[in-house]
Amino acid sequence: MxxxxxxxxxxxxxxxxxxxxxxxxxxxxVLRAETARLARLDADTVIRExxxxxxxxxxxxxxxxxxxxxAFRALVRTPRVLRPTLQALGTQGVYxxxxxxxxxxxxxxxxxxxxxxxGSWQRDGCAxxxxxxxxxxxxxxxxxxxxLYVIPGSHKRGRLEPYYDDTTSYKFWAIPKTDIxxxxxxxxxxxxxxxxxxxxxxxxxxLLHASGHNLTAEDRWHIYISFNTCANAPAFGPASRPxxxxxRNTQPLPVEADEGVLEAALxxxxxxxxx
Numbered sequence: 001m002x003x004x005x006x007x008x009x010x011x012x013x014x015x016x017x018x019x020x021x022x023x024x025x026x027x028x029x030v031l032r033a034e035t036a037r038l039a040r041l042d043a044d045t046v047i048r049e050x051x052x053x054x055x056x057x058x059x060x061x062x063x064x065x066x067x068x069x070x071a072f073r074a075l076v077r078t079p080r081v082l083r084p085t086l087q088a089l090g091t092q093g094v095y096x097x098x099x100x101x102x103x104x105x106x107x108x109x110x111x112x113x114x115x116x117x118x119g120s121w122q123r124d125g126c127a128x129x130x131x132x133x134x135x136x137x138x139x140x141x142x143x144x145x146x147x148l149y150v151i152p153g154s155h156k157r158g159r160l161e162p163y164y165d166d167t168t169s170y171k172f173w174a175i176p177k178t179d180i181x182x183x184x185x186x187x188x189x190x191x192x193x194x195x196x197x198x199x200x201x202x203x204x205x206x207l208l209h210a211s212g213h214n215l216t217a218e219d220r221w222h223i224y225i226s227f228n229t230c231a232n233a234p235a236f237g238p239a240s241r242p243x244x245x246x247x248r249n250t251q252p253l254p255v256e257a258d259e260g261v262l263e264a265a266l267x268x269x270x271x272x273x274x275x
Contacts, residue, residue, distance in 0.1 A: 018199065
């Protein structure tokens with residue numbers, strides 16, 4: 001899959017691209033089954049809401065670790081994910097900075113405040129905003145179930161200095177209220193990224209985005225694959241965040257089989273249970 005010249009221009013202008021129906025129902029079924037399996041694990045990489053439900057599952061793309069998953073490992077290497085990302089970032093080599101499944105459980109799935117991913121990633125030591133995230137919806141996404149919202153063109157403002165938000169179960173760097181109010185008043189209306197399962201979105205690391213509370217009776221599952229250009233990898237030291245949020249594997253990813261997700265579903269279950 002290659003982006004057209006118009007899509008590249010739109011990404012540069014708006015900071016995001018939406019791909020309706022990018023993944024099939026069969027592929028989504030495989031990813032959903034994996035998400036359900038991973039959500040039952042007790043590991044540092046499984047973050048839970050204060051009410052007990054799963055908020056996020058990290059590091060699902062590698063071949064090792066508690067939350068390893070052949071299906072998600074294949075997903076990040078598909079041409080449908082990798083080639084548009086390489087084009088958008090204008091590079092020949094990217095690696096996975098981290099993967100994160102946000103599950104937003106029914107009723108108890110809470111908000112992610114307005115933020116820029118680069119607000120945190122610059123603090124990790126990434127010198128340039130040569131980074132982007134590719135998200136795939138594994139359930140239907142509607143405004144009421146905590147859809148992802150983006151502010152078109154907000155990436156052009158550059159990095160805004162964030163504050164450390166500790167009001168939710170996963171603490172992170174968010175945009176101060178006074179700053180985001182000014183941005184919202186002076187920008188085009190925020191856009192909800194909605195659509196049936198299989199829809200995907202690619203967005204710039206400085207694009208302002210947020211999501212609300214899940215007020216529905218069904219869970220809302222998204223997989224976020226965050227990429228960094230290989231030349232932009234940070235230096236690692238004792239103060240670096242854990243590997244599951246700032247990956248130490250900075251080797252360029254190869255483009256592999258587009259059928260990899262479905263092929264992973266045929267692997268013996270025993271492979272997933274090995275320690």
